[in-house]
Amino acid sequence: MPVKDWMPAVARAAASERKLKIGESLFRQGSKTVGLYEVLSGCVRLVRVDRAGHEAVLHVAGPGDTFAEASLFSAQYHCDAIASTNASVRLYPKRELLAALDKNPKAMKAFSSTLAHLVISLRTRIEQRNIRSARDRVRHFLVLNVGSDGRTVELRGALKDLAAELGLTHESLYRTLAELERSGDIRRKRGKITLSNPV
Amino acid sequence: MPVKDWMPAVARAAASERKLKIGESLFRQGSKTVGLYEVLSGCVRLVRVDRAGHEAVLHVAGPGDTFAEASLFSAQYHCDAIASTNASVRLYPKRELLAALDKNPKAMKAFSSTLAHLVISLRTRIEQRNIRSARDRVRHFLVLNVGSDGRTVELRGALKDLAAELGLTHESLYRTLAELERSGDIRRKRGKITLSNPV
DNA sequence: CGGCGTTTTGAGAGAGCTCAACATCGGTGG
DNA sequence: CCACCGATGTTGAGCTCTCTCAAAACGCCG
Helix, strand or coil, rough: CCCCHHHCCHHCCCCCCEEECCCCEEECCCCCCEEEEEEEECEEEEEEECCCCCEEEEECCCCEEEECCHHHHCECCCEEEECCEEEEEEEEEEHHHHHHHHHCCCHHHHHHHHHHHHHHHHHHHHHHHHCCHHHHHHHHHHHCCCCCCCCEECCCHHHHHHHHHHHHCCHHHHHHHHHEEEEEEEEEEEEEEEECCCC | CCCCHHHCCCHHHHHHHHECCCCCEECCCCCCEEEEEEEECEEEEEEEEEECCCEEEEEEEECCCCCHHHHCCCECCEEEEECCCCCEEEEHHHHHHHHHHHCCCHHHHHHHHHHHHHHHHHHHHHHHHEEEEEHHHHHHHHHHHHCCCCCEECCCCCHHHHHHHHHHCCHHHHHHHHHHCCCCEEECCCCEEECCCCC
């Protein structure tokens, strides 16, 4: 559900905006939670960095998406938020938002619904990561991200970013896409991938 | 938060119980949602099965845990629930529970909090699946699951089940544990694993 | 004691990762 | 307008690690 449809006016009034340069971090894992964010433009990714220095991409939020929902019930952020492009975001401060939700059961319910759908999409991502084969993992992603025509996927950002989101090396993704194109399963055209045999 | 602490009396009154034999399924992906479950005894795992027939373990719920939270905001279950042991569960029917939550903002808030913490733990699981090395993935799991002494992990169920939960083959897990034991990083004793160098 | 599922170890193959070189594209400044 | 530069995209070769298939020891329960 779009944030506009449930965000209480009080919380909206208390919101502030901020611009981010590409690569800039909005918060880090362990830092104190200040509230919930909405992406106004650009893309922000949520990642965790393991000791080997690898980024695990947990989520990519685009315009209209919210992120850091769980921050309302946690004292610290549990991942890093980094701008994948130049971006602007709106912050709904935790204190005011929680107070407004307490007074507005309908909004609280909508917020719960948002969290519930987030849970479902996270589980889909776990399912994705369980697929070993690069080919199948890419196909899995494509099928789940086709647009309204049922066969075309619009890519947000670079293929390199997609590789990170899929948990593959960019080399592996390039090769896999090339193979899929050679075998006729997909067609590519600058930022778009079309499935030849939509499911 | 334990379900007892927030579950409205009305919903509790409407609950029913059910026993499951090991391997029995409680619901399947795509089946109509009937409500939220609590595990009374045994273990229930949530899985998705990909077309290759592999199970991706999304969650394992033990006594006191709830599962299928998102069902309240979805018409169909998005994964399978299968008993990993003989188990008994309690069903809080969707209709009555939603009605009770609507009338009880505090309970709704607690439910949101439960969802938020679920989101965090799911992201931790994604982080885990992003670790390629079996050794590191096992260590990651162990560190996150130590008991109150900070070094001992109590295993629920068989190592084979743990392997599935970690997204490894059981052979790989056995080998990895054997290596960790040989190198002195862990010690094993029937159902318990102790870290030699707790973090 | 017998049977079944778990645990363990072995050998081989496949697939993705790593390192490396190069091509291509987009933006910047002269 | 062109040259330059960095980031993205592409392809090659080799290696490592896990998966897979196989076989056997072990443990629990009837």
